Amino acid sequence: MNQYVDIDSLWKVLVAGLAGGVGLVALFAVGLAGLSTRMPSNAASRAGAAGLAVAxxxxxxxxxxxxxxxxxxxxx
Amino acid sequence: MDASTLLLGVVVITALAFDFTNGFHDTANAMATSIATRALRPRVAVALSAVLNFVGAFLSLKVAATIASGIVESGAITLTVVFAGLVGGLAWNLLTWYFGIPSSSSHALIGGVVGATLIAAGSGAVKVDGLMSKVIVPAFLSPVFAALVAIVGTFLVYRITHNVPKSTRSRAFRLGQIGSASLVSLAHGTNDAQKTMGVITLALIANHTISPGAGTPFWVIVACALCISLGTYIGGWRVIRTLGKGLTEIESPQGFAAEGSSAAVILAATHFGFPLSTTHVCSGSIMGAGIGKRLAEVRWGVAGRMVTAWLVTIPAAALVGAGAWKGADAIGGTGGVAVVFCAALLFAGSLYLAARRIPVTHANVNEEWTGTLAPRKERVA
Structure with a gap:
């Protein structure tokens, strides 16, 4: 099995792929969620400002x- | 001398033709989801992808890695073997394009070269270990990896943004998609244009035009970059349609998660030297994005056909490669190669004409999926 598979780099690819592929995508989503708390209704509020900062x-x-x-x- | 120069010319032209099919076959990888979610207009998407592929081809600082190294004995490689391998890859690329199946261009090329080597130099010249560890095993793992990442990503994206108004959400993720699709295009250019550069360099070395230690000549880099980006711009609409509409119905958050997963997995794999196929990664990601939202949304029939094509790619391209070598060898010399070249042209031409009968273009690529590749309007007859 091991002669055919480089287990070491396999793990690294999976971890890096998850970190980049899930992590960054999720961060983008968090940013968007933060931004949407700053809707016109509460743009001036504290929650809005915090949301903007998160975004x-x-x-x-x-x-x-x-x-x-x-x-x-x-x-x- | 003259004959060998002619032979070299034919090989270079065949290699560039392969590069071109590589481009239009793989436009779908980066752009299918962006086109399907209307993040980018179809023509704009392929143009952007073409430019980034062109840039990507110049970006890599690595000298073009030879595609066949570690898979076949380098001593077994002659110009005719390279030529036959290219014909095998080319034929398979065109056939799968006609049926709109996203299959790996690298696998097609490797299959062709392996087939030609097998028949030219015997089974001893093919390194089974290399073939397993560099090609077969990654082929099974890469779509699984990408799907896994995309499933988790899609799930989280919908979870995190469930309070965001739907219209805001899809607009924002369309913007994000432009960025993630660009990243995939760039990565594709850096990886895939290298393959053809490697093949042409190999041919030049085999013909003693350049010394073995020499790097890739600049004109080769320019020619390869041009061919792959031209192919990308022409756009393999048939494959784009299958990936963007056929496999699963995609919304922009899913598209963003899928492309993010593809980009991350491709970049990570390139960095850690784990050879993945861009096509397998991207198809896996899109499937994962479908699963991550709701299981039923993946059309398993289409997925099954796609996976079957992946399994057949290497043997089929190998068969064509072997046949091409045998044919060229039987007729003999440059004439034999010329005959096979013409046969390949004929094959390509007839597929092109066949595809014209039920065309898939930028205008109808997003038509609703009706169970087959053919857009509904064209199927009335």
């Missing part, structure tokens, strides 16, 4: 994650 942080992380992914792939 900014999340979207920044998503972009940074994508950039890191590209960088890591190209550096190889």
């Amino acid at each position: 900014v942080v999340c979207f920044t992380l998503v972009v940074a994650g994508a950039a890191l992914g590209l960088y890591v792939m190209l550096k190889k």
Whole structure:
């Protein structure tokens, strides 16, 4: 079995894939949820401001994650 | 000397033709879900993907990795073997395109080369270990991985955003899709254009045009980048339709989760040196996105046909590759190669004409899925 499968890199791919594929996608969703608390009805409220902050942080992380992914792939 | 130059020319042209089919066969990988959810207009999507494939082809700092290294003995590779392998890959790519099945271009090429090597140099020249660990095992694992990631991603996305108004949600995820689809396109360019560059470099070395240590000549990089992006722009609408509409009905949050999963798995696999097929990853992701929302939404019939095609890809391309080598060898010399080349052209031409009878284009790619590839309007007769 092991001569055919590189278990070591297999695990790494699965973990990195989950981190990037699930993590970043979920972050984007959290950002969107944060943004939608800032709907016109409560734009000025505290919840709205917090939501905006969450959104900014999340979207920044998503972009940074994508950039890191590209960088890591190209550096190889 | 003249004859060998001619032979080399035919090989290079065949390789570029393969590169072209690689492009239009795989447009679907990056863009099918974005087109299906209308995140991008069909023409815009293929144009964006073409540009990113072109850029991607130049981006990789790695010297083009030879596709067949570690799978067949390098001593067994002659120009005719390379040519026959390319014909095998080409034929399979065109056939699966006609039926709208997303199958792996790398597998088609590997199958063709393995088949040609088998018949040219015997079974000893094929490294079974390499074939298993580099091709067969990853082929089983990659769609599973991608599906797993996409299932979890899709589930979380719907969970997290269930309070967000539906229209806001689908608009936002369409925007996100543009980013994730671009990432997949770029990754595709860096990975897949390399394959053809590797094949042409291999042919140049086999013909002693360049020394074995030399890198890929610049004109090869430009030609490959151009061919793959041109192919991408022409767009394999038949495959796009199957992936975007046939496999499952997709909404923009699912599309985003699917593309995010594809991008992450492809990038991770490239980094850790685990050879995955872009096609298998993307198809797996889309299936996962369907499962992650509601199990019943995946059309298992379509999925089954797709997986069957994956299993058949290598043997089928190998058969064609072997036949092409045998044919060229029986007739002999450059003439034999020329005859096989013409036969391949004939095959490609007739498939093209056949496809024209029930065309799938940018205009009808999103028609409702009616159980077959053919859009409903065309099936009235």
